[in-house]
Amino acid sequence: MTETAARFLARDRLEDLVHALARPGGVEVREVIAPTVEDGAIVHAPIESAAELPRGVRDVQAPGVYRLEETEDELVFAYAVGPHAWKRRLFPPQRTRLTFAGDDGRGAFDAADDASPSRNGDQVVFLGVRACELAAITVQDIVFACGPYTDVSYASARGKAFIAAVQCTHPASTCFCTSMGTGPAVTSGHDLALTEIEDGFVVVAGSNEGVELLESLGLPLADEDRRSSAQAAVRGAADHIERNNVGVDGSLARRLDRFPEHDRWDEVATRCLACTNCTMVCPTCFCSRDIHTSVLGQGEAGAERQWDSCFTVQFGEVAGGNFRRRLRDRYRHWITHKFSTWWQQFDASGCVGCGRCIAWCPVGIDVREEIRAVTEGEHGEDPREGDPFQAREGAQVRAETVGAGDTPGDGVPEPPPVMATVTSARWETADTVTLTIATPPGLDVRPGQFVMATLPGIGAPPISVSRISGAHFEITVRSVGQATAALCALAPGDRLGISGGYGRGWPVDEAEGCDVIVVGGGIGLAPLRPVLDWVLEHRDLHSGVYVYTGARTPDDMIFAAEMADLELRKDVTALRTVDRAGPDWLGPVGVVTQLLDPDAWAGESAVAFVCGPERMMSATLDALLDAGIASDRIWLTTERHMECGVGLCGHCQLGPFFVCKDGPVFDAAQLGPYLGIEGI
Amino acid sequence: MNQEERQVTAPRDALARVRLGSGLPETSRDRLVGVAQVLERRAGAVLYREGDRTPYLAVVVEGRAGLRTHVPGRGDITLSTVEAGDILGWSVLVPPGRSHATVWAVTDVVLLVFPGESLRQVMAMDADLAAAVYQFTLAALGRRLGATRLQMLDLFEGPPAFEVPRPRGALSKRLADVRREPSQGEWGT
Numbered sequence: 001m002t003e004t005a006a007r008f009l010a011r012d013r014l015e016d017l018v019h020a021l022a023r024p025g026g027v028e029v030r031e032v033i034a035p036t037v038e039d040g041a042i043v044h045a046p047i048e049s050a051a052e053l054p055r056g057v058r059d060v061q062a063p064g065v066y067r068l069e070e071t072e073d074e075l076v077f078a079y080a081v082g083p084h085a086w087k088r089r090l091f092p093p094q095r096t097r098l099t100f101a102g103d104d105g106r107g108a109f110d111a112a113d114d115a116s117p118s119r120n121g122d123q124v125v126f127l128g129v130r131a132c133e134l135a136a137i138t139v140q141d142i143v144f145a146c147g148p149y150t151d152v153s154y155a156s157a158r159g160k161a162f163i164a165a166v167q168c169t170h171p172a173s174t175c176f177c178t179s180m181g182t183g184p185a186v187t188s189g190h191d192l193a194l195t196e197i198e199d200g201f202v203v204v205a206g207s208n209e210g211v212e213l214l215e216s217l218g219l220p221l222a223d224e225d226r227r228s229s230a231q232a233a234v235r236g237a238a239d240h241i242e243r244n245n246v247g248v249d250g251s252l253a254r255r256l257d258r259f260p261e262h263d264r265w266d267e268v269a270t271r272c273l274a275c276t277n278c279t280m281v282c283p284t285c286f287c288s289r290d291i292h293t294s295v296l297g298q299g300e301a302g303a304e305r306q307w308d309s310c311f312t313v314q315f316g317e318v319a320g321g322n323f324r325r326r327l328r329d330r331y332r333h334w335i336t337h338k339f340s341t342w343w344q345q346f347d348a349s350g351c352v353g354c355g356r357c358i359a360w361c362p363v364g365i366d367v368r369e370e371i372r373a374v375t376e377g378e379h380g381e382d383p384r385e386g387d388p389f390q391a392r393e394g395a396q397v398r399a400e401t402v403g404a405g406d407t408p409g410d411g412v413p414e415p416p417p418v419m420a421t422v423t424s425a426r427w428e429t430a431d432t433v434t435l436t437i438a439t440p441p442g443l444d445v446r447p448g449q450f451v452m453a454t455l456p457g458i459g460a461p462p463i464s465v466s467r468i469s470g471a472h473f474e475i476t477v478r479s480v481g482q483a484t485a486a487l488c489a490l491a492p493g494d495r496l497g498i499s500g501g502y503g504r505g506w507p508v509d510e511a512e513g514c515d516v517i518v519v520g521g522g523i524g525l526a527p528l529r530p531v532l533d534w535v536l537e538h539r540d541l542h543s544g545v546y547v548y549t550g551a552r553t554p555d556d557m558i559f560a561a562e563m564a565d566l567e568l569r570k571d572v573t574a575l576r577t578v579d580r581a582g583p584d585w586l587g588p589v590g591v592v593t594q595l596l597d598p599d600a601w602a603g604e605s606a607v608a609f610v611c612g613p614e615r616m617m618s619a620t621l622d623a624l625l626d627a628g629i630a631s632d633r634i635w636l637t638t639e640r641h642m643e644c645g646v647g648l649c650g651h652c653q654l655g656p657f658f659v660c661k662d663g664p665v666f667d668a669a670q671l672g673p674y675l676g677i678e679g680i
Numbered sequence: 681m682n683q684e685e686r687q688v689t690a691p692r693d694a695l696a697r698v699r700l701g702s703g704l705p706e707t708s709r710d711r712l713v714g715v716a717q718v719l720e721r722r723a724g725a726v727l728y729r730e731g732d733r734t735p736y737l738a739v740v741v742e743g744r745a746g747l748r749t750h751v752p753g754r755g756d757i758t759l760s761t762v763e764a765g766d767i768l769g770w771s772v773l774v775p776p777g778r779s780h781a782t783v784w785a786v787t788d789v790v791l792l793v794f795p796g797e798s799l800r801q802v803m804a805m806d807a808d809l810a811a812a813v814y815q816f817t818l819a820a821l822g823r824r825l826g827a828t829r830l831q832m833l834d835l836f837e838g839p840p841a842f843e844v845p846r847p848r849g850a851l852s853k854r855l856a857d858v859r860r861e862p863s864q865g866e867w868g869t
Contacts, residue, residue, distance in 0.1 A: 319839060319842070321839060430841070431841035431842075431844075478838065478841070479841050479842045479843070479844050480838065480839045480840075480841065480842055481842050482842065484842065485842040485843060485844045485845060486845060488844045489844045489845045521835065521836055522835070522836035522838065523838070550836065551836055552834065552836035552837060556836065577761075579831050579834065579835075579836060581757075581758040583755065583756070585758070586786055586787075587761075588744065588761045588763070589746065589758045589759065589760050589761045590760040590761060590827050590831060591827045591830040591831050591835075593827065593830070594760075594763075594823075594827050612835070612836075613835040613836065615830065615833060615835055616830070616835050616836075619826075619830055
């Protein structure tokens with residue numbers, strides 16, 4: 001970028017700036033989105049003229065309080081952030097994610113990824129972006145555009161945005177950007193940065209495009225007095241925020257994940273209304289859900305991607321269960337992720353200190369107070385890292401790749417489902433079906449991975465792959481909800497959408513030369529079956545093979561015939577148990593852990609693969625660890641609510657992990673700490 | 681059970697195999713061996729009967745035994761099974777000395793048994809021996825209690841099944857072909 005000095009924009013030339021932003025080169029091509037007053041709040045809206053900016057307006061913000069007051073001055077940026085974050089333009093509250101067209105079962109899905117931040121789909125200017133908001137955009141850049149999968153809609157919108165930032169001079173009592181290291185000074189990520197002073201604006205460029213725009217205006221250099229006034233105004237804002245002494249120690253906030261059972265979670269749950277306001281106004285919250293829709297009789301369907309909130313009961317819900325039923329769990333999840341596990345996940349803080357969640361909370365819950373209450377008694381820097389905000393610079397560098405307009409980073413576009421044909425359907429039990437599906441071109445799936453099985457207009461549940469066999473693969477589905485019931489109803493010749501294989505699979509290669517222990521419970525045997533297939537196919541590469549499976553009753557056993565055959569093999573030790581036996585059952589009765597026989601295994605060199613209900617996995621893990629198997633040689637797979645399968649929707653958060661892309665297979669060293677924590 | 685594979689017949693060998701009293705002084709172990717017997721029972725044999733006087737404490741050396749209880753209207757229900765290394769007849773150690781379940785041999789079994797009266801006598805005269813027996817028994821009961829608790833949780837119950845839609849028209853015939861009920865044989869039972 002060409003070096004640029006600070007320029008001075010006189011107040012009466014603000015209109016020229018707005019004109020130049022909208023018409024660089026003299027032709028109208030860009031929509032200018034800027035702060036305006038609407039319904040008693042400062043919100044973002046398209047403007048045609050500088051006269052539409054909030055002139056002579058101040059905001060009063062406090063926990064649960066937001067109101068505007070009029071003044072006699074001419075200042076147009078003398079307020080802090082309002083309820084609108086720029087994510088509304090980059091990641092709109094609702095957009096079409098998928099379309100499906102066709103009938104007679106010959107239809108196909110298409111990705112609808114051409115969202116735009118502007119009304120006409122062209123370039124857009126964000127005028128009035130604050131430093132904390134630039135940081136927030138960077139945070140969302142990392143989430144949506146730095147892989148492994150990219151939200152192409154976001155990346156496209158991001159590439160079309162010219163950012164004219166404004167340095168804060170009038171912070172609110174809710175601001176704590178200084179605690180989070182994000183403001184109030186604008187340091188990077190902008191094309192222009194304005195600082196409002198009494199008679200106008202000191203303007204600097206942050207990109208070549210910004211330099212060109214300033215040159216087109218022919219602005220004079222800002223003199224020393226005006227530059228000093230601008231610096232003093234920003235420094236004064238920082239001092240004001242610090243003097244409020246209501247900041248939060250960012251390094252202590254990072255320790256929130258150490259207090260999953262703190263009493264404060266119960267206390268805050270008595271005040272929180274779960275209204276979701278905090279997540280809606282948060283500039284970094286990125287969770288979404290896909291609403292599957294259909295047009296009756298038209299052969300058309302699709303999926304609308306909408307903002308979602310981890311405060312809703314449905315957020316952690318899976319068919320027949322809920323991972324965060326209690327409000328305390330949902331509040332803990334939100335704040336712990338935002339301030340603590342976000343660092344482990346994205347190498348950045350999920351909070352930028354804008355304070356919106358404080359002002360717009362109807363009962364005035366102040367995150368700063370909650371963090372202080374939970375981390376009370378903790379001192380000093382987090383020993384896990386050095387400077388907790390050091391990563392910010394790295395995040396900015398990564399975000400710069402987004403502006404180029406092409407797909408940024410290492411990510412690939414989130415793919416639409418590919419249609420595939422069911423070739424057979426076999427009932428395993430009274431409510432569980434194994435579907436054999438012709439592998440569609442391009443689908444690559446490995447043991448332990450899952451696919452999103454999409455039925456137009458119905459849903460897209462994640463289903464583990466239960467067999468991979470040449471030109472076909474299998475999924476085993478238990479009918480526990482509307483979507484899985486519809487999958488169970490599929491018959492040979494029916495078609496469904498498949499995307500995947502997603503997630504980290506079983507590391508079958510690591511078992512080579514080792515004793516292999518496979519422990520499965522109930523439907524949990526389904527994702528383990530490809531491991532068995534692999535091990536048996538390469539039997540000579542493994543030492544002992546021990547397969548222990550449990551089911552509720554003999555009638556609830558899936559793959560029963562295969563497991564019975566396995567019991568007859570001389571080169572495999574296979575045992576099945578049931579919790580409840582009928583008079584005809586002569587096998588073991590009891591929980592699956594009773595089958596385990598550590599004396600038979602080559603202790604330290606064994607590798608274990610485990611899947612089943614969490615409590616079963618926990619008991620199995622104890623037994624395997626007691627047998628001397630290292631935690632990083634014990635592999636477990638887990639379940640969470642998923643909407644996208646590729647790390648973009650936020651639903652499957654588990655501690656610092658996305659189950660969909662960091663799992664679903666984890667080693668026990670990773671997953672062990674979270675087993676048994678209610679509502680995590 | 682294959683007779684040729686059965687290596688353990690002497691009580692001393694059986695004791696070593698099930699790791700009972702391995703830390704005991706020689707004299708104590710001799711006392712324990714002195715009251716022990718090896719019993720072999722065929723599959724189907726009833727080893728204990730619910731409510732009867734418990735004849736002996738037993739450690740399963742080989743095979744599988746099932747603990748059953750009778751539920752009026754439902755017949756005999758197998759509550760759990762025990763395998764090599766597990767104990768049976770622990771009630772012989774505590775009054776009133778009556779069995780809590782009916783135990784039957786699911787397969788041929790080999791048991792190391794300690795008749796109640798003889799066992800109580802040597803435990804009364806040898807505190808080390810008594811401690812070893814109680815510790816062994818408590819550890820086995822602890823495992824069984826933990827497993828029973830997990831069993832009570834009914835971990836594999838899962839959510840109630842959602843009724844699978846039955847489409848009308850062309851699909852229904854195809855669906856009928858595959859939506860047949862599995863036979864008992866297919867379930868491997």
